[in-house]
Amino acid sequence: MRNRFRSSIFVAVAVLSTAVGQTPAYKAPRTADGKPNLNGIWQALNSANWDIQGHAAAAGPLFQLGAAGAEPPGLGVVEGDEIPYLPAMAAKKKENYANRMKLDPELKCYMPGVPRATYMPLPFQIVQSQQNIMLAYEYAGAVRVVNMGAPTKSPADSWMGWSNGHWEGDTLVIDVTSQNEDTWFDRSGNFHSDSLHVVERYTPRSADTLNYEATIEDSKVFSRPWKISMPLYRHVEKNAQLLEFKCVEFAEELLYGHLRKKN
Amino acid sequence: MRAKLAVVLASALFAGTLSGQALAKARVKTWVQPRTPDGQPDLQGVWTNATLTPLERPTELAGKQVLTPEEAVEFEKRTLQQVNSERRDGGNAADLNRSYNEFWRDRGTKVVAGLRSSLIVDPPDGRVPPLTPEARKRVDRAQAEARLHPADGPESLGLWVRCITRGLPMVPGPYNNDFQILQGPGYVTILHEMIHEARVIPLDGRPHAPKSVRAYMGDPRGHWEGDTLVVDTTNFSAKSNFRGSSESLHLIERFTRVDANTINYEFTVDDPTTFTKPWSASIPMTPIQNPIFEYACHEGNYAMSGILGGTRAEEAKK
Amino acid sequence: MSHRFLTSIAVGLLAAALAAGQALTSAAPAVKTSTSARTADGQPNLQGVWSNATNTPLERPQNLGAKEFYTEAEIAENEKRASQRAAAPDRAGTVADVHYDVSQFGLDRGHATLAKSLRTSLIVGPEGKVPPLLPEAQKRVADRAAAAKGHQFDSYENRALSERCILWPNEGPPMLPAGYNADLQIVQGPGYVAILQEMIHDVRVIPTDGRPHLPQNVRQFMGDSRGHWEGNTLVVDTTNFTDRTAFRNSTEKLHVVERFTRADDNTILYEFTAEDPATWAQPWSAQIPMTKIDSPIYEYACHEANYGMRNILSGARSDDREKGSN
Numbered sequence: 001m002r003n004r005f006r007s008s009i010f011v012a013v014a015v016l017s018t019a020v021g022q023t024p025a026y027k028a029p030r031t032a033d034g035k036p037n038l039n040g041i042w043q044a045l046n047s048a049n050w051d052i053q054g055h056a057a058a059a060g061p062l063f064q065l066g067a068a069g070a071e072p073p074g075l076g077v078v079e080g081d082e083i084p085y086l087p088a089m090a091a092k093k094k095e096n097y098a099n100r101m102k103l104d105p106e107l108k109c110y111m112p113g114v115p116r117a118t119y120m121p122l123p124f125q126i127v128q129s130q131q132n133i134m135l136a137y138e139y140a141g142a143v144r145v146v147n148m149g150a151p152t153k154s155p156a157d158s159w160m161g162w163s164n165g166h167w168e169g170d171t172l173v174i175d176v177t178s179q180n181e182d183t184w185f186d187r188s189g190n191f192h193s194d195s196l197h198v199v200e201r202y203t204p205r206s207a208d209t210l211n212y213e214a215t216i217e218d219s220k221v222f223s224r225p226w227k228i229s230m231p232l233y234r235h236v237e238k239n240a241q242l243l244e245f246k247c248v249e250f251a252e253e254l255l256y257g258h259l260r261k262k263n
Numbered sequence: 264m265r266a267k268l269a270v271v272l273a274s275a276l277f278a279g280t281l282s283g284q285a286l287a288k289a290r291v292k293t294w295v296q297p298r299t300p301d302g303q304p305d306l307q308g309v310w311t312n313a314t315l316t317p318l319e320r321p322t323e324l325a326g327k328q329v330l331t332p333e334e335a336v337e338f339e340k341r342t343l344q345q346v347n348s349e350r351r352d353g354g355n356a357a358d359l360n361r362s363y364n365e366f367w368r369d370r371g372t373k374v375v376a377g378l379r380s381s382l383i384v385d386p387p388d389g390r391v392p393p394l395t396p397e398a399r400k401r402v403d404r405a406q407a408e409a410r411l412h413p414a415d416g417p418e419s420l421g422l423w424v425r426c427i428t429r430g431l432p433m434v435p436g437p438y439n440n441d442f443q444i445l446q447g448p449g450y451v452t453i454l455h456e457m458i459h460e461a462r463v464i465p466l467d468g469r470p471h472a473p474k475s476v477r478a479y480m481g482d483p484r485g486h487w488e489g490d491t492l493v494v495d496t497t498n499f500s501a502k503s504n505f506r507g508s509s510e511s512l513h514l515i516e517r518f519t520r521v522d523a524n525t526i527n528y529e530f531t532v533d534d535p536t537t538f539t540k541p542w543s544a545s546i547p548m549t550p551i552q553n554p555i556f557e558y559a560c561h562e563g564n565y566a567m568s569g570i571l572g573g574t575r576a577e578e579a580k581k
Numbered sequence: 582m583s584h585r586f587l588t589s590i591a592v593g594l595l596a597a598a599l600a601a602g603q604a605l606t607s608a609a610p611a612v613k614t615s616t617s618a619r620t621a622d623g624q625p626n627l628q629g630v631w632s633n634a635t636n637t638p639l640e641r642p643q644n645l646g647a648k649e650f651y652t653e654a655e656i657a658e659n660e661k662r663a664s665q666r667a668a669a670p671d672r673a674g675t676v677a678d679v680h681y682d683v684s685q686f687g688l689d690r691g692h693a694t695l696a697k698s699l700r701t702s703l704i705v706g707p708e709g710k711v712p713p714l715l716p717e718a719q720k721r722v723a724d725r726a727a728a729a730k731g732h733q734f735d736s737y738e739n740r741a742l743s744e745r746c747i748l749w750p751n752e753g754p755p756m757l758p759a760g761y762n763a764d765l766q767i768v769q770g771p772g773y774v775a776i777l778q779e780m781i782h783d784v785r786v787i788p789t790d791g792r793p794h795l796p797q798n799v800r801q802f803m804g805d806s807r808g809h810w811e812g813n814t815l816v817v818d819t820t821n822f823t824d825r826t827a828f829r830n831s832t833e834k835l836h837v838v839e840r841f842t843r844a845d846d847n848t849i850l851y852e853f854t855a856e857d858p859a860t861w862a863q864p865w866s867a868q869i870p871m872t873k874i875d876s877p878i879y880e881y882a883c884h885e886a887n888y889g890m891r892n893i894l895s896g897a898r899s900d901d902r903e904k905g906s907n
Binding site for chain 3: 031032033037039109110111125126127128129130131132133134136141142143145152155156158159160182238239241242243244246248249252255256259260261
């Protein structure tokens with residue numbers, strides 16, 4: 001009787017799953033409260049921070065750094081490799097690129113916003129609790145606390161935006177609003193306005209990798225929503241930890257050097 | 264009666280089997296394409312395509328597609344004499360301009376088997392087709408610029424002199440005409456000794472990289488047609504230049520191992536913005552005993568500072 | 582026979598449906614404040630947004646001698662006087678007036694939620710004071726002051742870490758109450774306790790898996806923290822400070838041990854012991870209660886809006902030009 005019951009359950013669940021149309025994807029282990037476990041230290045392995053579109057390698061802006069300062073190549077992380085700028089906004093992107101050594105907020109150690117924080121060349125850590133999921137970024141100590149309860153409204157614009165999250169199956173979906181207009185998507189001048197709305201999806205694809213997707217919407221700058229996607233890799237070395245990257249010090253000469261007392 | 268028929272039939276069969284065996288024995292003597300563990304035709308090894316056969320048919324050989332054995336020997340002797348940088352028959356200025364000595368050279372000692380008078384097989388005249396008008400303008404402008412500014416800075420000099428790339432296709436030159444082919448599941452890699460450039464060619468049918476991604480050696484994609492490896496390369500950088508080619512260059516290469524010691528390497532150059540029609544060449548590759556050596560071009564590029572420094576010194580004199 | 586089979590299918594479907602249903606409902610609004618004693622993976626629950634604002638001074642007022650605790654009545658009187666002080670306007674035209682407007686929301690200490698404490702000082706013990714500096718420390722402080730004399734406004738390098746938006750002194754560890762934005766959020770995941778301090782959006786992600794500290798030559802402004810549980814108390818041990826952290830003039834040898842105990846739903850008792858053999862003859866400890874607040878952590882974008890630095894330096898350069906010394 002037991003066996004028949006068990007196999008019936010199996011059949012029933014299988015029927016249910018097939019009915020829902022699920023393909024057998026990787027199923028992450030669960031946290032103690034039954035949610036997909038995304039805890040860990042993660043990092044993107046690409047050159048998206050240089051340029052989210054496909055690009056060949058290129059000389060860097062400072063010849064004194066030679067090959068060390070050169071831009072690495074990349075296949076791009078934008079689906080379709082096209083960013084649908086409105087015509088006037090496409091011109092602004094070109095202007096940004098031409099003046100990027102003056103305008104890129106990363107040079108000044110300003111907080112990178114979302115999604116750029118995800119693919120900075122430094123790791124970030126997910127600390128997953130029930131009501132909140134914290135994403136702590138090594139770059140500039142930037143941080144987000146994602147509310148996993150009923151969505152709340154942002155009290156004010158900020159650099160890292162306001163994040164509300166929920167689960168869709170094994171995917172963590174984070175809705176990010178209220179970012180100010182001062183961040184860029186990369187070092188190449190891809191930008192947005194303060195109407196930016198980002199929806200991120202973090203899906204475990206294996207024990208040590210996540211699929212990361214972000215849909216970007218900003219009707220003041222783009223003619224339609226567009227998407228970026230990339231894998232995120234777990235730091236599996238023993239005792240991996242985020243270290244301090246308090247970069248204000250590294251940006252001060254750039255920002256205030258001209259105000260230094262002479263002699 | 265039946266028994267007799269049976270014996271006759273049996274004998275006939277037996278005889279037939281015997282001759283089948285004989286045929287099989289004969290077949291075993293011919294070359295069989297070796298295969299890699301995952302079933303690809305095995306092209307692996309270290310190969311050279313050095314040859315005295317020129318890319319283009321010399322004008323004096325117009326109309327002559329194939330040399331006679333005597334003509335070939337004569338051609339080889341004459342060529343080796345002409346290119347010999349160790350001859351001392353012109354005085355100091357001539358010696359200086361010849362540069363290097365034959366120790367560095369590895370151009371081969373023979374014309375190709377088959378004695379074709381050019382590596383180019385199409386068009387039939389064995390010569391590169393004419394440039395398009397826009398390419399002619401482009402090339403003329405570049406040459407004029409080079410005459411006016413032969414050595415203003417590193418950008419004035421060619422990609423080989425700058426040690427950036429030896430480029431494609433694999434046309435033999437005066438030295439280091441060596442290539443190592445290595446195959447793994449789903450990939451063929453070709454390591455060009457000069458300038459230690461490795462092409463890692465996927466065979467899984469994936470599309471080319473996005474148009475925004477350009478490269479000096481382009482973006483290769485391979486597949487097998489029977490026992491021939493076909494490599495399709497696009498996405499060339501605008502700074503690449505094969506006899507005037509542009510970033511529109513579409514290069515198709517074919518590698519067929521025809522016996523233990525020969526890979527037939529054929530390439531087709533298709534660049535409608537540069538050449539008035541596509542053209543093809545065929546160059547045999549034969550094995551060499553040496554490994555691939557490290558060609559540390561840039562690290563030993565004294566020539567660059569010599570050229571630029573020398574030019575600056577001459578300008579200072581004026 | 583078929584009857585039983587159908588029933589089994591039905592039960593199976595129901596079970597599956599229930600499971601799916603559970604998954605759906607857990608995405609529905611959760612409770613606002615967690616009152617559970619443990620996290621899902623069994624850690625004592627310290628989670629929430631907390632304030633360590635307090636009217637209790639770090640060191641005991643001189644006149645109180647060895648008196649470690651006030652009475653309830655004395656406390657009430659103190660609180661009344663404190664809010665009167667906060668509401669009083671500074672005299673117009675004075676140096677104190679050229680500063681923040683303390684009646685501005687967020688800077689008004691009368692609005693901050695203060696934890697209840699009868700202590701006369703945060704520092705515990707009969708002295709209630711930071712131990713005196715050792716002679717070598719006094720020399721260090723004097724040398725530094727001498728080197729800085731006349732150069733306080735030369736460059737951003739001569740300004741305090743807080744003015745540069747690199748590190749706020751209250752951040753520590755140890756974590757001390759700040760004049761404003763004295764808020765922090767604790768988020769716990771398996772094997773980690775993360776403490777986010779609002780000022781300056783610094784997170785300490787503290788592993789509790791027993792791993793060793795960082796190598797000696799890796800120093801950090803906020804040191805390197807390792808945690809473990811002793812019963813219901815989180816004990817955090819921090820070393821590897823830089824010599825520029827200089828918590829109350831200490832050196833890179835500073836060693837801080839903090840203890841976090843959830844006293845009740847709305848209170849965490851936070852205690853710390855600081856020691857530095859190159860600075861103080863003995864360790865010293867303090868107790869600071871933290872109160873739960875009903876507020877998110879806001880983004881304190883200190884550096885991004887640091888007009889202060891530009892103004893300080895350009896003001897100084899303007900002074901220099903007037904004096905003819907630029």
